[in-house]
Each structure stands twice: as structure tokens, then as C-alpha cells.
Amino acid sequence: MNSQSIIVPQISSFPAHEAKARAILRWLVKLDVVEQNLTTCGRSFNRMAYAIAPGARRFVEHPDALPYGQSVNGLEIVLKRCIYTPQQGFKEEAGCPECRREIGEALFDSLEEWMPGHTDNFICPECRHEDDINGFLFLDPCGFSNLGFIFSDWLDAGLKTSFVEEFAERLDRPVSYVKARL
Template identity: 65%
Template sequence: MSHSQAIIVPRISTFPAHEARARVILRWLAERRIVEALPTTCGRGAGGMAYAIAPGARNVVLRPELLPFGEPINGLEVVTRRCIYTPTGDFLEEAGCPRCRQEVGVPLFESLEEWWPGETDNFTCPECGFEDDINGFLFLQPCGFSNLGFIFNGWAEAGLLPSFVEQFGERLGFAVRLVQ
């Protein structure tokens, strides 16, 4: 059984009307038969509830034979609380400023103590003073910080198609990041 996750995260800390937008995305995915319309116990998170994989999932991945059909954990979990999404193995916590290009990983990740409870969405570069939403900084490995996230349990090995990730972002109305 695969414990991998492919996570799509909007590149904005506080997504406006995030719960309503999550419902719109779920309807779109269910209409395309990528996931089932009603949640079941096929998730890994709190309560184990998720939207089970559906036959249309084969159309949005590079290697459909690696999708978790028949596995007990195979569904899409929607997270509607502030969360940090990083790779689970060997995450380097390296980040750079998009303006001055200096390494700012240590202070950026230390600033998550203020970001997590929602005291701020922004980070200020200690080198040049540039300030932006934390998602606007450069990361060596894909990661995301948002009050909205879509976790596809067991789908990482199958590889979400770049065109699907792009369409997902268009539906959300924000740029997204794929975290695995």
C-alpha cells in the first residue's frame, strides 16, 4: 500500500472564501469522475474521511496503473484550516528571497510561529526588506502554506499531469504548487 501524497496547495496563505471554493472544486472533480461525490472512510487524516478515487482519475495522471484503486486509503482529503505542506522525506528548509536572491530559509521557517496562528501571512526578507506572502518566496523543494489544501492519498507515484494541476489552479483562481 502506498503512503504517498500528491498535494495541491494555492500559493496564498489566506484563501478568501476557502470553504466555498473547496465545494466548487469537489463538484468539478466529482463531475469529471476523478473522485466520488460523497466522502467515505478512505482517507488518512482526522476521522479518515475523504472522497474516494473514481475511474476518471486515470485521465489526470501520467501512470494510471500506479493509482491506488482497491487500496483502503485512496481518497482526496480537503483541508480547510491553516496548514504547512512540505515533502515528508529529506526536506531541506531552504528558501530564497525573490528580490535579492539571498538564502533566507532559517529565518523564514522560524517565522512560521507567527504565520501558523494567522498573526501574519507575510514574511520580510532580513537581507533586503522585501515583504510578501510567505508563498511568494523561492523554495528549493516545493512546499505550500495555506488555509486550503487538497491531499490526494496514494496518488504521488502515478504523477498528476501538469495540465491537470494547471486546470486545478485555474478553477481555484490562484496559482498552485504541487507538493509530494
């Protein structure tokens, strides 16, 4: 399948991100979305992930498309600064929420400063508006954070909007739902 459904909070440096990740994992285990223990069902990070559980069917639009029985099917939790984009066909276009001008090239060039954590913010080269990089406008959903939740090969199943909204409530922050075909 080679896809990812990614939920990422719209903040570069999520405070106490490791504790929040543990709380989200406990919630997902309680809902029976994923199993409690790590197994080798991931795609990256030495393949360790939390395997899909039977209750995941309740939180997707097309339950029959979930990757039950597949070697890659789990939730990977990312606890380091990462850039989440759709990959295939991603238009590196962004706009300033203040002046509404296209600033994609400058913004994506600034990721060299953002990635190592030198800054969380971006300054619009047109109007000098400054905000967390997640505060700018993107044509395709994407995210930039030190916390991310990657559901491997769940894309065709389609996470329900209500599930993504509840995820945001649990994080106490808006989220981006990034759909990536690899």
C-alpha cells in the same frame, strides 16, 4: 504506499476558501476523479475523504499506479491553515525573490507567527522585502495556505501537468504541487 500528491494555492489566506473547496469538489466529481460522498478512505482527519473514482485514470501519467482497491485512496480537503512540504529529504531552504539571498532559517522560524494566523507575510531579514510567505523561493515545492487538496497514495501515478494547470485555473491562482513520501 504512504504518499501524498498535494495541490495547494500559493496564498496564505484564500478568500472564501470553503466555498472554493465546494466548487472544486463539484468539478472533480463531474470529471469522475473522486466520488461525491465522504467515506473512510483517508489517512488523516478521522479518515474521511472522497474516494477515487474511475475517471481519475485520465488525469495521471501512470493510471495502473492509482490506489484502486486500497483502504487509503481518497481526496482529503484541508480547510485550515497548514504547512505542506515533501517531508522526506525536505531542505528547509528558501530565498528572497528581491535580493536572492538564502533566508530559509529565518523564514521557517517565522512559521510560529504564520501558523496561528498572526500574519500572512514574511519580511526578508536581508533586504526587508515583504510578501505573502508563498511569494518567497523554495528549493522544493511546498505551500502554506488555509486550503489544500491531498490525494492520498496517488504519488506514483503522477498527476498530469495539464490537470495541475487546470486546478490552478479553477482556483484562479498559482498552485504548488507538493509530492510527499511519508
